[in-house]
Structure formats: structure tokens, C-alpha cells
Amino acid sequence: MHQINKITIKDVAREAGCGVATASRVLNNSGPASAQVREKVEKAAHDLGFSFSAIGRALQSNKSMTVGCIVPSLVNPVFAEAVQGVQSVLLGSGYQLLIASSNYEAKADEELIENLLSKGVDGLLATVASPSLSNALKLAKTRNIPISLMFHDPLDGFSTAYVDNFEAAREVARQFAHYQHRKTGFLTLRFSSSDRSRNRYAGFHAECKALGLNDPILIELSEADANMPQKLALVLEGYSDLTAIFASNDFLAIAIQKAMRLLNKRVPHDLSVIGFDGIEIGRLLEVPLATIETDPDKMGQQAAKTLLKKIQGEVGEQQPSLPFKFRTGATIAPPRANSHDDDQVAPRSPSIHLTKRLLNKG
Structure with missing residues (x-):
């Protein structure tokens, strides 16, 4: 039987003509790299059939490579569209999305956030009953877990993606x-x-x-x-x-x-x-x-981008409110x-x- 050699990140770096650290930054989306170098690394990884194990990434970086997301409902299409926007940003970043729905219950908000924290999530995206009163969100902050809110108006100590x-x-x-x-x-x-x-x-x-x-x-x-x-x-x-x-x-x-x-x-x-x-x-x-x-898909995208910056140690600044418009109807x-x-x-x-x-x- 022929032994199949496992493709490693060293192989990708050699194929792309760059260092292992550079290839790792590109594949982990964890640091700066020029567009040209990024293209070469991604092409080399694709051509070689390289898959960077999520488990390996987590062990290497001491991160779970997961992001928790809590919304009031997935039946309401507004929140479902926001989650879709989040997913579109996280896709390709190496982060897995863990989704929970509270059914608009403040008590469920607390339990679900604590559950996500117990799973070691690297960040939280949240729409809850009252973020200013949430003990679970305060707990996340004391543990230095990055948090990005969705739909909530600006609140001291939190960044949020919102409509005014x-x-x-x-x-x-x-x-x-x-x-x-x-x-x-x-x-x-x-x-x-x-x-x-x-x-x-x-x-x-x-x-x-x-x-x-x-x-x-x-x-x-x-x-x-x-x-x-x-x-x-x-x-x-x-x-x-x-x-x-x-x-x-x-x-x-x-x-x-x-x-x-x-x-x-x-x-x-x-x-x-x-x-x-x-x-x-x-x-x-x-x-x-x-x-x-409103545009909940863009809201989810904005919240996810801010959260990724925070996870990577950058400043996730508060962004301006997203646009809205009155839609004329027959009611x-x-x-x-x-x-x-x-x-x-x-x-x-x-x-x-x-x-x-x-x-x-x-």
C-alpha cells in the first residue's frame, strides 16, 4: 500500500513562496498580509488540498474557534436574517457559530449566555431583553470575552450594530x-x-x-x-x-x-x-x-466584523447607526x-x- 503523506502548513508555505508564519496568518485570518501574498497562500492551500484543522488551530492558539450568538427568536425572520449576515462574515474565518434562541425570556438569556461561556466561546454576539441588566454579559466582560450587540441602541461599555x-x-x-x-x-x-x-x-x-x-x-x-x-x-x-x-x-x-x-x-x-x-x-x-x-443582514455583518476585530485584539469601535426607510404600504x-x-x-x-x-x- 502506498502511504499518503499529510499536507502540512509547511508545504503550503513552500508552494506559496513565503514563511510558515505568514501562511499561518493568512489561513487563520489572524494578522496582516498583502493581497498578493494572501492570494498565493490561498491558492497553494487549495491546490494542495490543505485543510487547517479547527482542533489544531484551537490547541495552537488556546482558543475554541467558536463564537456564541444569542437572539430572541429564529422564527422572526428579522433575527434569522441577522444570523445569516453573521454567518456570511464568519465563513472562511475559521470560527464556528453556536446559535441559541431565548424566546424573548430574560431568564433564558442568562442561562444561554452562561452555557455558551461554559463552552469556552471566544466571543459573543447578542440580542437580549436588557443588556444593561444582564449579569451573564457582565460575567463575560469580567472574563474579557469580546461582546458585540445587535439591534440594541448604543450602551456604555458595549459596541452594537443598530438602527436608531x-x-x-x-x-x-x-x-x-x-x-x-x-x-x-x-x-x-x-x-x-x-x-x-x-x-x-x-x-x-x-x-x-x-x-x-x-x-x-x-x-x-x-x-x-x-x-x-x-x-x-x-x-x-x-x-x-x-x-x-x-x-x-x-x-x-x-x-x-x-x-x-x-x-x-x-x-x-x-x-x-x-x-x-x-x-x-x-x-x-x-x-x-x-x-x-431595516437591513438585518447588514446588521449581522457589522456586528460580526466588529467582534472579529475584538477577538484579534483590535479596537472594535462603535459604528454609526445603519440606515432605515419608510416603506409605503396599503395599511x-x-x-x-x-x-x-x-x-x-x-x-x-x-x-x-x-x-x-x-x-x-x-
Whole structure:
């Protein structure tokens, strides 16, 4: 039998005409190298069929060559797209991505981060309920584990890839004002523990006030109620004087449309709705969703690039906020002439008849 000689990094360096240290830097993506040298090393590795073992790298550098990533949900395409952006940056870097989903639970955030730390990850990418209150993130910092946040507004001690939630929400208020809406609401989940929701409400409230609109009504839902159209319909019936609602994410905006149909009402004829995120499915609805459109893929890319710099000992500086834009849809229109958007109608509780009808449907 013929013995097959294992290709080593020395073979790659010899083929590329460079030193072993240079070849190692290129293949590990761990230091500077000219484009010409990088091309030669990568071509030599490819031609020779060289594979730099992740285990070998980890042993050599005393690193696990893994990056932990925690997001609230992988069902919500916004977070899935961000993870895709992260993966596109890490691909070819030698780092493996370990993904965890907390289902929007602060307690799960803590447990999952601690679990990732126990696996010896070299860095963390995170979207959590409240980074400033997270003991697990504080633990990671005391261990000098590089951290890069996604979706969170800037926070002392952390770098983050984000959209300016305050400014984006001001645009929502301007759109409602353009269509002559005065009585509006802000629908959200977990308001007290979500910095994203709080900043969106703050921007929305500030611009409504600046434009002379009524202060927006804050409507907070539980996860269970948000996922049950009958319950959401009952909540909306209690705010029937509102002519427009800003939903803190697109899923809630879509849920409003279904709930309004249960009330035998229509969006935007009876209620205008604007969402936040710009998920693609919003374009495909029978009534396409008006929303604040962001680019979560770029957000994930930016966060991953910052994290890699930190892991390699460079300064991961805070980058400017990523752009957003208002995406025109069919869920916004002027209030109906008989909507009485004149501050005279107080929110009313759902009628007994309506309650029985909706709960019977459940």
C-alpha cells in the first residue's frame, strides 16, 4: 500500500513562496498580509488540498474557534436574517457559530449566555431583553470575552450594530400626521424589559408632541395575547377611538390585521397600521404592510466584523447607526370621516356581546 503523506502548513508555505508564519496568518485570518501574498497562500492551500484543522488551530492558539450568538427568536425572520449576515462574515474565518434562541425570556438569556461561556466561546454576539441588566454579559466582560450587540441602541461599555430606534419612530409619527391622524397608539410586548420598544415609543411620543398630535396611548400585550387573534381583538375593541396604531414589530402589525377582521373591521378603512422591521412577508399580504424597513443582514455583518476585530485584539469601535426607510404600504390612509378623531371619545371596554362572540370562536 502506498502511504499518503499529510499536507502540512509547511508545504503550503513552500508552494506559496513565503514563511510558515505568514501562511499561518493568512489561513487563520489572524494578522496582516498583502493581497498578493494572501492570494498565493490561498491558492497553494487549495491546490494542495490543505485543510487547517479547527482542533489544531484551537490547541495552537488556546482558543475554541467558536463564537456564541444569542437572539430572541429564529422564527422572526428579522433575527434569522441577522444570523445569516453573521454567518456570511464568519465563513472562511475559521470560527464556528453556536446559535441559541431565548424566546424573548430574560431568564433564558442568562442561562444561554452562561452555557455558551461554559463552552469556552471566544466571543459573543447578542440580542437580549436588557443588556444593561444582564449579569451573564457582565460575567463575560469580567472574563474579557469580546461582546458585540445587535439591534440594541448604543450602551456604555458595549459596541452594537443598530438602527436608531428613536429617529425611526419619529418618522412613523410624521407619516400618521401626514394622513391627518391625531389619536394614535403604540402596541408592544415586554415594554419594561425591551430597550428597543422603549426607545421606539420615546421617539414616537416626542414627534407626536412636536407635531401637535395627542400623546400616543401605550398598549402592552403578553406573548400569549399577541398570539391569539381573539384576545388581541378584545384589546383593540377597548381602544376603538384610536384611528392609527404603530406596532413595535411587523408580526404585531400583521396580527392587528387579523384581529380587526374578527371585529368585522378593516385595515386601513377602520384603523391605520405601521409596523417596524420590514420583513419580506409584509409585502406579500393582501393589504401590504406599511413599515419601517431595516437591513438585518447588514446588521449581522457589522456586528460580526466588529467582534472579529475584538477577538484579534483590535479596537472594535462603535459604528454609526445603519440606515432605515419608510416603506409605503396599503395599511395607512386618512381617518374615516365619522371616526370622531376629535378627543371626545374615551376608550371603551369590549361589549359583553362582542366578548362572547370572540371567545366562542376560540
